[in-house]
Amino acid sequence: MEKKWVITGLILIIIAIIFGAFGAHGLKTLLEPKDVPLTFELAKKNQDILTAFETGTRYQFFQGLGFLIIPFITTRFSISGKAVFYLMLLGIIFFSGSIYGLTYSKVHMGGSLSKAFGPVTPIGGLLLILGWFWLLIQVIRSRN
Numbered sequence: 440m441e442k443k444w445v446i447t448g449l450i451l452i453i454i455a456i457i458f459g460a461f462g463a464h465g466l467k468t469l470l471e472p473k474d475v476p477l478t479f480e481l482a483k484k485n486q487d488i489l490t491a492f493e494t495g496t497r498y499q500f501f502q503g504l505g506f507l508i509i510p511f512i513t514t515r516f517s518i519s520g521k522a523v524f525y526l527m528l529l530g531i532i533f534f535s536g537s538i539y540g541l542t543y544s545k546v547h548m549g550g551s552l553s554k555a556f557g558p559v560t561p562i563g564g565l566l567l568i569l570g571w572f573w574l575l576i577q578v579i580r581s582r583n
Contacts, residue, residue: 443524447524466488495539509523533562
């Protein structure tokens with residue numbers, strides 16, 4: 440089980456770094472208008488898109504670090520991490536994945552998928568909270 444945590448954490452971190460670099464360079468370039476004058480409204484919209492994308496990568500990165508730490512917690516307190524693993528993995532896929540989808544939709548499709556991706560983000564956040572909360576409950580209940 441520990442190996443699965445570590446591999447998942449490392450994959451999440453690698454993807455977060457790649458997406459972070461894309462957000463800082465590639466996405467910024469996509470958002471810069473070439474033939475459209477940059478208005479205050481457009482600049483604000485572009486900044487909102489970049490900020491949302493950065494939030495997705497930041498949460499994914501820190502969650503990846505969590506995946507590297509949790510095996511030590513589960514081993515130290517002799518608790519099962521199976522439910523925590525799946526809650527957190529689904530949580531970060533839903534949370535960050537929906538933010539990436541929203542960003543893609545806004546940049547390439549005029550935001551047409553916002554209604555589909557929008558409600559998924561808070562579900563992902565709730566799953567992350569539940570995963571960390573369940574880990575806390577198990578640690579409190581452990582005999583170690």
